[in-house]
Amino acid sequence: MAKRKKTDDRRRQIAAAAGALFAEQGVRATTVRDIGDRVGLLSGSLYHHYKTKIDIVHEIMGDYGEDLVARYDRAALPGGTSVEKLRRLFQACFEANLEHPDEEAILIRELDSLFREPEFAYIHETLSRIEDIFVGVIEEGIRRRELRADVDARFVYRMMMDVMGAVPRWFDARTHDESEVVDQWIETFFHGIGLENEA
Amino acid sequence: MAKRKKTDDRRRQIAAAAGALFAEQGVRATTVRDIGDRVGLLSGSLYHHYKTKIDIVHEIMGDYGEDLVARYDRAALPGGTSVEKLRRLFQACFEANLEHPDEEAILIRELDSLFREPEFAYIHETLSRIEDIFVGVIEEGIRRRELRADVDARFVYRMMMDVMGAVPRWFDARTHDESEVVDQWIETFFHGIGLENEA
DNA sequence: GTCTATATTGAGATAGAC
């Protein structure tokens, strides 16, 4: 029992070190020797814990999708206006980036490269579920006449996701206040940057 | 003279083939053998025309920055309201994507990987000049009271650039009408998706 | 200017001793 636990600790330690490197440099640019150095092992010893380098990526990302969908699901729960729901969705994005920065960075970084491989199809299924959540909230807002009737929900979702997807590239909790960012996003997406008397 | 021209043709042919591959798969994932296959040469023969694989990337991207900055500069020329200028800037983005799809795709794809290398610093200088153009237009709009006084120009620029940077990932001139996309961007950024009576 | 052939390096992975 105690022995089993220790093995898992080592696995987690390797996954954590690898995750930080993958997030920073990308999976392809990170060598098994880099990972070994970080945890104080020779590269060959990693293979006692994982069958391949890609298996480490699966270990890191495999369960993360559920966590992420659950966050957005919770944010979209009934309660409040459409703006309030959108705000909760944006906040969920930041919480994910704060609590799982490596996973978020890897998700975005590898989306158009490694995660195009068929074995990572589950990543895209996760994103598709998140898209449905956003689109559901936006379409409900249109039906409730809280959002403009002429907005294309999938189109607006894409704009929002493009903006949220850039968070790992610039966000630093030490220099940014996430609630201010969420405020600005809400202001811009909901009210726009134009002055009314110019419309 | 005719001979010199032929040599340049070969260089351009190689750069074009490599550009398409770089845009699709990324520079790192594209091998010199891939490139050779595309132009009907053995990989070794490429080295008669270019010293290294990375030199081909420089050939493709080296002059493109000027082209891009010139486009955005022209779009920001005096004339019209701030919305009209923003519309012209968005249109410039689409024209760039239509006329130089490979360059745009490579620019975005490699921004956080290959283009972090010091030898590609000129790419970031180009982007910095484009940022200044956008920020200039937005700040002018605020001074003219055409845009809200409380918008943070750099922040809004980042949102816009994040949205524009995703264009190479989904835009297909055969299925999308770029002027419709520009319309939606302008509507969303300028007026927002909210209904006035909800504000 | 292109080909044949090969040098060189780097990276993922394995075998077997400890």
Next chain:
DNA sequence: GTCTATCTCAATATAGAC
């Protein structure tokens, strides 16, 4: 469970014949 040592393969790049 880790190390030593090494295999294997793929990729960039080079040398010299044609």
